[in-house]
């Protein structure tokens with residue numbers, strides 16, 4: 001089917017190698033805006049974002065994850081949070097955060113940039129909050145690393161669809 005939405009869904013790959021080219025601030029704001037247009041239960045919009053382009057902060061964050069090399073290479077980072085004070089349902093608010101992050105990844109693709117959802121850094125989420133000067137009410141969901149892709153030959157696979165469809169009526 002010829003559709004930019006399907007194209008973005010199927011062509012998006014996690015990009016982990018970036019060039020040195022800076023990302024325009026407007027583009028980071030556009031990605032954040034796309035995240036904020038995700039659906040959320042009761043439209044409560046529990047997500048919060050920290051946009052990072054500063055080298056010293058990037059380096060401190062890089063030290064908090066096994067994937068520090070990706071964080072160091074990414075010219076833009078967006079930390080995605082749930083504001084626990086804005087939450088109304090544990091499961092549904094986490095689902096909304098996932099939808100938000102996926103919207104951001106698709107926006108990154110649409111802008112011709114590359115990005116990856118970094119979750120491993122959550123093991124040091126308290127330290128990340130300390131680095132970013134945030135309180136305990138903000139719960140880190142992911143750091144999205146963004147940059148201009150060095151190449152686009154990443155491969156990924158999915159299991160056959162019939163392994164996921166458990167019943168049809």
Ligand SMILES: Cc1cc2nc3c(=O)[nH]c(=O)nc-3n(C[C@H](O)[C@H](O)[C@H](O)COP(=O)(O)O)c2cc1C
Nearest residue numbers: 012013014016067116117118119120121154155156
């Ligand atoms: C919850 C979650 C956490 C992830 N954490 C990391 C991570 O810490 N480091 C990383 O390189 N990729 C991470 N990824 C990206 C996955 O490895 C990637 O989406 C998966 O291998 C499929 O590849 P694709 O995105 O190119 O289709 C994460 C993805 C999700 C959804």
